[in-house]
Amino acid sequence: MSPAPFADRLAALVEERQSQLCLGLDPDPSRLDPSSTTPEGSAAERAGHAVADHCRWLIGRAGPACVAAKPQLACFERLGAPGWAALERTVTAAREAGLLVIADGKRGDVPISAAAYAQALFGSTPTPWGDVAGLGADAATVNPLAGADSLEPLLEGAAEANAGLFVLVRTSNPGAADLLDLPAPEAPLFELVAGLVAERADRLMGECGLSGLGAVVGATEPRHLSRLRALMPRSIFLVPGLGPQGGRAADLGAAFGEHPASVLVTASRSIADAPDPAAAASELRAELWALARG
Amino acid sequence: MSPAPFADRLAALVEERQSQLCLGLDPDPSRLDPSSTTPEGSAAERAGHAVADHCRWLIGRAGPACVAAKPQLACFERLGAPGWAALERTVTAAREAGLLVIADGKRGDVPISAAAYAQALFGSTPTPWGDVAGLGADAATVNPLAGADSLEPLLEGAAEANAGLFVLVRTSNPGAADLLDLPAPEAPLFELVAGLVAERADRLMGECGLSGLGAVVGATEPRHLSRLRALMPRSIFLVPGLGPQGGRAADLGAAFGEHPASVLVTASRSIADAPDPAAAASELRAELWALARG
Numbered sequence: 048m049s050p051a052p053f054a055d056r057l058a059a060l061v062e063e064r065q066s067q068l069c070l071g072l073d074p075d076p077s078r079l080d081p082s083s084t085t086p087e088g089s090a091a092e093r094a095g096h097a098v099a100d101h102c103r104w105l106i107g108r109a110g111p112a113c114v115a116a117k118p119q120l121a122c123f124e125r126l127g128a129p130g131w132a133a134l135e136r137t138v139t140a141a142r143e144a145g146l147l148v149i150a151d152g153k154r155g156d157v158p159i160s161a162a163a164y165a166q167a168l169f170g171s172t173p174t175p176w177g178d179v180a181g182l183g184a185d186a187a188t189v190n191p192l193a194g195a196d197s198l199e200p201l202l203e204g205a206a207e208a209n210a211g212l213f214v215l216v217r218t219s220n221p222g223a224a225d226l227l228d229l230p231a232p233e234a235p236l237f238e239l240v241a242g243l244v245a246e247r248a249d250r251l252m253g254e255c256g257l258s259g260l261g262a263v264v265g266a267t268e269p270r271h272l273s274r275l276r277a278l279m280p281r282s283i284f285l286v287p288g289l290g291p292q293g294g295r296a297a298d299l300g301a302a303f304g305e306h307p308a309s310v311l312v313t314a315s316r317s318i319a320d321a322p323d324p325a326a327a328a329s330e331l332r333a334e335l336w337a338l339a340r341g
Numbered sequence: 342m343s344p345a346p347f348a349d350r351l352a353a354l355v356e357e358r359q360s361q362l363c364l365g366l367d368p369d370p371s372r373l374d375p376s377s378t379t380p381e382g383s384a385a386e387r388a389g390h391a392v393a394d395h396c397r398w399l400i401g402r403a404g405p406a407c408v409a410a411k412p413q414l415a416c417f418e419r420l421g422a423p424g425w426a427a428l429e430r431t432v433t434a435a436r437e438a439g440l441l442v443i444a445d446g447k448r449g450d451v452p453i454s455a456a457a458y459a460q461a462l463f464g465s466t467p468t469p470w471g472d473v474a475g476l477g478a479d480a481a482t483v484n485p486l487a488g489a490d491s492l493e494p495l496l497e498g499a500a501e502a503n504a505g506l507f508v509l510v511r512t513s514n515p516g517a518a519d520l521l522d523l524p525a526p527e528a529p530l531f532e533l534v535a536g537l538v539a540e541r542a543d544r545l546m547g548e549c550g551l552s553g554l555g556a557v558v559g560a561t562e563p564r565h566l567s568r569l570r571a572l573m574p575r576s577i578f579l580v581p582g583l584g585p586q587g588g589r590a591a592d593l594g595a596a597f598g599e600h601p602a603s604v605l606v607t608a609s610r611s612i613a614d615a616p617d618p619a620a621a622a623s624e625l626r627a628e629l630w631a632l633a634r635g
Contacts, residue, residue, distance in 0.1 A: 073454070081469030094468035121450060121457035125466045126473050128426040135421060153450050155484060156415060157514040157581075160367070160445075163415035172419045174388035175375030179420050190449060192486040192509060194516025215486060220451040222488025229533065232526035239523065287451075 053186055053211035054253030054283060054308070057147060060114040061308035066332045067339060069115040069149065069285065070106065071315025072137060073122050074098045088129075095129030098122075099136040106137075106144045109318050109328035115185070116141035117285075117313050120152035138182055147185040149285065153215060154201070155190030161197050165204025186211030188263055188285070191240050198243070202250055202260070211251060211259030211283065216240045216275065219265025219288025237271070241278040248281045257306050258282050264302065266294025266312070272301035284310045289331075290317035296334050307339045347480055347505035348547030348577060348602070351441060354408040355602035360626045361633060363409040363443065363579065364400065365609025366431060367416050368392045382423075389423030392416075393430040400431075400438050403612050403622035409479070410435035411579075411607050414446035432476055441479040443579065447509060448495070449484030455491050459498025480505030482557055482579070485534050492537070496544055496554070505545060505553030505577065510534050510569065513559025513582025531565070535572040542575045551600050552576050558596065560588025560606070566595035578604045583625075584611035590628050601633045 050056060061067060076094045079101060085093040106116060116137075123134035141148050154164040168187045171178040189201050191214050198214070205212050217227055217237040227237040244262050251259035261283035264275055275284070284302050288294035289312060302310045312335055314328070321327035344350060355361055370388045373395060379387040400410060410431075417428040435442050448458040462481045465472040483495050485508050492508070499506050511521055511531040521531040538556050545553035555577035558569055569578070578596050582588040583606060596604045606629055608622070615621035 073457075076466050076468040076473070079469055083469075085470075090468055090471035091473040093470040094466075094473055097469075119450075119454050119457070121448070121454045121461060124425075125457050125461035125475055126468075127429060127475070128422045131418075131425045132422040151454075153484070154415070154447070156413075156447050157512055157586075158516075160413055160415045163367075163413070163419050167415060167419035172370050172388070174370040174384055174391075174420075175373055175377075176379075176387040177384035179370070179385040179388055181419055181421070190447070190484050190486055192484055192520060193512045193514055194519030194521070196514050196516030196519075197512075198516075218451055218487045218491075220487055220490055222452075222490030222492075225488035225490075225537070226486060226525075226530065226533065227488070229530065230526040231520075231530060232524040236520065236523070236525060236530065239520065243519070292451075 050209050052209045052251060052253040053259035054257040055255050057114065057283065058253065058255035058257060058306060058308040060147065064114055065336050066112055066114050067307065067310050067312055067335045068113040068328060068332045069117050069311045069313040070109050070113040070318060071117045071119065071313045072102050073119040073315045074101055076126065091126050091129045095126050095133040098126065099133040102137040103140040105319055105324060106140050108324040110144040110146055112328035112332040113146060115147040115149050115311060117149040117151045120150060150182055150184035150187040153188050153190045155193055155197055157193060158196050158200050162200035165201050169204045169208035169210045184210065186213060186259065188213045188215065190215050191243060195243055202247060206250055211261055213261045213263045213285040214240065214244050216244065216262040217264050217268065217271055219267045219292050219294065223265065238278060241275055244282055245279045255306060256281065257308055261285055263287065266299060267292055269298035269301065276302060276304060280304055283308065285313060286310060287313045289314055296331065296338060300338055303339055344503050346503045346545060346547040347553035348551040349549050351408065351577065352547065352549040352551060352600065352602040354441065358408055359630050360406055360408050361601065361604050361606055361629045362407040362622060362626045363411050363605045363607040364403050364407040364612060365411045365413065365607045366396050367413040367609045368395055370420065385420050385423045389420050389427040392420065393427040396431040397434040399613055399618060400434050402619040404438040404440055406622035406626040407440060409441040409443050409605060411443040411445045414444060444476055444478035444481040447482050447484045449487055449491055451487060452490050452494050456494035459495050463498045463502040463504045478504065480507060480553065482507045482509065484509050485537060489537055496541060500544055505555055507555045507557045507579040508534065508538050510538065510556040511558050511562065511565055513561045513586050513588065517559065532572060535569055538576055539573045549600060550575065551602055555579055560593060561586055563592035563595065570596060570598060574598060577602065579607060580604060581607045583608055590625065590632060594632055597633055
């Protein structure tokens with residue numbers, strides 16, 4: 048039986064856990080505990096094991112206050128094949144903790160390659176020896192620069208798997224101003240990207256009224272939030288940039304639509320680096336939930 | 342001893358082999374020969390082995406007419422950890438055939454994640470069990486949507502490794518018109534991206550006068566080529582879109598600068614699907630070389 052649409056699965060979890068929090072998993076192998084127990088093997092294999100164990104530990108602590116986990120693919124890829132195996136173990140651990148998994152790889156390419164990314168993220172790949180399952184992510188972040196036809200195979204793959212997509216609309220880094228804020232020619236580029244998203248939102252619509260065709264919208268420029276919400280009324284916003292990047296939870300009110308699951312806030316370092324990750328996640332969960340009720 | 346800058350290594354190979362051809366490696370596991378000899382294992386492991394063997398075979402046939410190989414990361418990622426291992430074997434095979442390796446993943450993210458991609462592509466990652474080497478690519482394709490600060494860690498990583506970067510300036514798919522061709526507000530967005538590249542070209546400059554900070558420029562809209570060459574006089578252009586995508590080698594004259602290594606043309610299916618890949622590559626090599634001699 049195929050799962051419910053991503054938007055509906057998220058909406059149910061948000062209500063159940065009274066949380067809009069997404070646990071960012073950006074493991075830094077240089078900060079692993081050298082006394083971690085790992086099987087014998089190469090440095091990459093040992094680090095891969097320790098990374099997966101660390102992510103499982105963090106999910107165990109902070110996961111109950113969250114509805115989703117967002118592994119940053121770059122952090123795993125840098126360990127090669129053992130890093131990819133650690134990513135797969137981390138996806139399993141997140142799933143076992145009842146979390147939705149958002150693969151954060153910002154993939155995007157011309158259609159034929161985008162179709163291969165869709166197989167890697169949501170689908171499977173036929174081979175003469177049987178189908179090879181991809182990551183099995185519930186959603187993924189994607190880069191729209193190459194245009195609508197480059198998003199299409201990802202959208203098709205997501206629709207088939209009842210998964211979600213978060214299109215980069217306005218990232219949280221200062222450099223986002225360089226291209227995304229350009230007038231192109233009347234409205235900023237990010238508003239045009241928002242239009243691409245809104246036009247296709249019905250393709251991943253859930254029964255809860257939210258679309259799994261969402262948008263990455265940084266917390267660092269809250270002045271854009273009400274405009275983006277007006278442009279994408281049905282889309283779930285994935286909001287990075289809290290804490291170390293300078294965004295503040297209190298400024299996110301305008302990002303919320305009517306549904307409490309209309310915003311998913313990601314936090315990585317502010318949870319992972321806290322003396323007590325469980326307490327840090329709980330506190331942020333409560334702050335966001337109060338804001339959404341606001 | 343650190344290698345010469347990417348631009349100089351490429352320039353030397355282009356002269357030596359009289360070739361501007363880059364072999365695109367986009368292996369499709371569904372088309373593998375089911376009678377391929379693979380070690381026992383899971384479908385993913387068997388397909389990974391067969392993919393690496395196929396790429397090595399193709400490199401053996403077509404490689405001598407080429408100067409670089411460009412593995413499409415999506416095609417390997419869809420096989421999970423065994424796919425990443427196949428990618429590593431393919432990089433080794435390309436290197437053994439004397440080819441430069443361009444990792445085609447179109448990566449791009451906020452600075453902290455871009456730094457992790459730089460480690461994965463060009464550098465290494467420190468761990469308590471020793472440094473873990475990344476892919477060791479000679480160059481990589483990157484996505485500039487998140488702005489200049491998102492390119493910076495990749496540029497730093499490339500400079501340290503004397504590697505190259507190819508920034509997506511104007512992709513070869515029809516959808517490229519959706520964002521990259523927008524007036525933003527006076528010039529098209531892709532011209533502004535070209536400006537980002539040109540301003541930083543000296544960071545990866547070789548003694549040959551070419552910069553390893555290059556640009557992906559599709560063959561499908563040759564009317565843009567002379568403008569892009571004027572905007573980025575020193576950059577190496579990586580040109581996809583020949584053959585099945587509709588671009589024609591004969592239209593690429595305006596892409597060339599003074600140096601014969603100023604253009605690198607990628608061909609994937611038109612070589613891999615030819616009855617005789619070696620002959621197909623040789624023919625295309627000769628056509629391009631004649632064009633460059635203009």
